[in-house]
Amino acid sequence: MSSILIVPIRPVDHAALTQLLAPLKDIFHTSAAIEEIKYLDPAFAFDTYRNQYNSTLLLAKILGTYPAAGGKVIGITSVDLFVPVLTYVFGEAQLDGTSAVVSSFRLHEFFYGYDPNPVLEQQRLLKETVHEIGHTFGLIHCHNPECVMHTSTSVEEIDLKSERFCTECAGSI
Ligand SMILES: [Zn+2]
Numbered sequence: 483m484s485s486i487l488i489v490p491i492r493p494v495d496h497a498a499l500t501q502l503l504a505p506l507k508d509i510f511h512t513s514a515a516i517e518e519i520k521y522l523d524p525a526f527a528f529d530t531y532r533n534q535y536n537s538t539l540l541l542a543k544i545l546g547t548y549p550a551a552g553g554k555v556i557g558i559t560s561v562d563l564f565v566p567v568l569t570y571v572f573g574e575a576q577l578d579g580t581s582a583v584v585s586s587f588r589l590h591e592f593f594y595g596y597d598p599n600p601v602l603e604q605q606r607l608l609k610e611t612v613h614e615i616g617h618t619f620g621l622i623h624c625h626n627p628e629c630v631m632h633t634s635t636s637v638e639e640i641d642l643k644s645e646r647f648c649t650e651c652a653g654s655i
């Protein structure tokens with residue numbers, strides 16, 4: 483089993499990243515750490531027309547900048563991400579590869595006009611991070627509504643699933 487490196491993409495809530503380490507170690511049965519020296523500046527991926535950041539460009543940059551060394555490299559940011567064919571994405575991953583990127587931008591209750599709920603928002607970040615890492619293991623979307631690999635295009639759908647893989651998906655990790 484390979485290790486997990488979290489790369490902070492500015493700006494990002496470092497405390498939220500720290501809180502991911504223990505559950506990631508537990509779910510993937512591996513070591514997990516945060517890149518504390520070389521943070522990624524996403525300015526190059528900013529799209530002035532959309533006022534969002536291109537997640538595919540960020541993914542390529544992560545791949546070219548941080549050696550996976552046999553493990554997984556996951557960029558996490560609080561900026562809003564998009565891919566050209568979609569309004570937004572919570573994250574993007576290299577299927578059966580090494581890298582992924584996740585955004586907390588649309589995981590916050592504040593974004594939808596509600597009061598902050600740090601516990602719920604941290605759970606959402608964990609689920610989306612586990613989901614994208616799952617894609618790097620070659621997993622596609624799962625029909626089990628409780629499985630973390632179930633597709634989610636809204637926070638309501640994220641809240642319905644767990645942060646765990648179903649038995650079938652767990653077999654591929
Ligand atoms: Zn997915």
Ligand SMILES: [Zn+2]
Nearest residue numbers: 624629648651
């Ligand atoms: Zn599953």
